[in-house]
Amino acid sequence: MFVMTYSQARQNLATFLDKAKINGEAIIKRADGSRFKVIPITEEKTESSPFSELAEYSSTINSKLKQIPLQNILQMMKEDEDERTDRILAAASGKTIDDFFDKLKKL
Structure with missing residues (x-):
């Protein structure tokens, strides 16, 4: 699990998002102790049916x-x-x- 402070995440947003993508999630920790999980949304691959070519x-x-x-x-x-x-x-x-x-x- 990758953790960054709010200030670090704000200054290095691209790096933070890359780490979240690589690790599957990343945590932002605020000064007041609250934490937020960032999870990348992956595009679900829509696989065609094995019968789609046959139907065509x-x-x-x-x-x-x-x-x-x-x-x-x-x-x-x-x-x-x-x-x-x-x-x-x-x-x-x-x-x-x-x-x-x-x-x-x-x-």
Whole structure:
């Protein structure tokens, strides 16, 4: 615990506050014997949820799905997985990513 008199703290406020920050607290002692504790306020770090990135990705996917007609989505759901994979790979071959997504929207 770091203790300074009122006069010392007033003359060396920056140093006093630095000591309070380092030690977690500092005490000012007045001539009449009263004491005051100074405690630094630390900014609480707001950690994002581990699922925040997943939620953001999900909203991106949902916005993409809204651009695809419902009939196409239902058709894709009914298709066999291998057929769908073959169709997607065929659509992607030799294309840029933008071309691929444009083609995927049309399927």
